Amino acid sequence: MDAAAAAPHVMVLPFPAQGHATPLMELSHRLVDRGFRVTFVNTEPIHALVLAALRPSAAGGGSGLPDGIRLVSVPDGLADGDDRRDLCRFVDALSRCIPGYVERLLRETKVKWLVGDVNMGMCFEAARKLGVRVAAVFPASAACLATLFKVPQLIEGGFFDDKDRMTQAFRSGTVRSSSPRGCRRSSRRRCRGASTAPSKDRKFGYQLVSRNTKAARRHAEVVVCNSFRDAEAAAFELFPGILPVGPLFADAELRRPVGQLLPEDxxxxxxxxxxxxxxxxxxxxxxxxxxxxxxxxxxxxxxxxxxxxxx
Incomplete structure (x- = not known):
């Protein structure tokens, strides 16, 4: 049997933005190092940017990626002239469009695992329905992910309502949050930035975070983040279910291409x-x-x- 065909096959699905696609590409290189084949799925606009970025890196005119990584694309639900920086509209279109395409790809590729960005949680249910196992990847810190996981408890405690509005209980004093190192006080003044976004955007942001973290906790067998234990000992102590796989960064020594979407200054x-x-x-x-x-x-x-x- 062909060695490549015998290698375990996973699908990697980043959220379509620079700070998500790059670390998941770095993770893909490490998976290939350990004998996996990777189908890396971008939306069509991001796929075009990645291909353009990879082209100069290959002396022979190829992508410069190892044979174990295959790039594929799916539509994002928006037309060519639409503003993809309008996050509400962008994610709404993504949520409606991409799960069906990902499900079709999962059927075609017959992968065993979906290694999906936490922010693409809208695709996790489709994977589980097909018997594909899910690993949820958060491309940033454990502390940030742990905070997102705690949003329901913050609502239950009366600090926010279900539309991400601060309640009177929060505005009137300080928040006490337990930690392994004792009880910390967080002044409402330090959290004032949470209320600066327009109401529509705050409500949408809350709903997005809530849906994705719920999908990760319900469907993912493992949740990993781009960090390491010494950097965030308290966060990993509070949330032992979050596993570190970082730091993931472009390998300057080996020059592994990650498809930088924008030119570096x-x-x-x-x-x-x-x-x-x-x-x-x-x-x-x-x-x-x-x-x-x-x-x-x-x-x-x-x-x-x-x-x-x-x-």
């Missing part, structure tokens, strides 16, 4: 190298973020008050 490196070790604050907001002027000024002033160099 390396102009900051000279400035960054001139700063003392461990002094610079790095702030990243993601490719969907749009600030209004007031939010932008609040963030700028907050960074300035740290009295540290920031990027």
């Amino acid at each position: 390396t102009g900051c490196l000279r400035w960054l190298n001139a700063q003392p070790d461990g002094s610079a604050v790095y702030v990243a907001f993601g490719s969907f973020t749009i600030f209004d002027p007031r939010q932008f000024m609040e963030l700028a002033e907050g960074l300035e008050l740290t009295d540290r160099p920031f990027l």
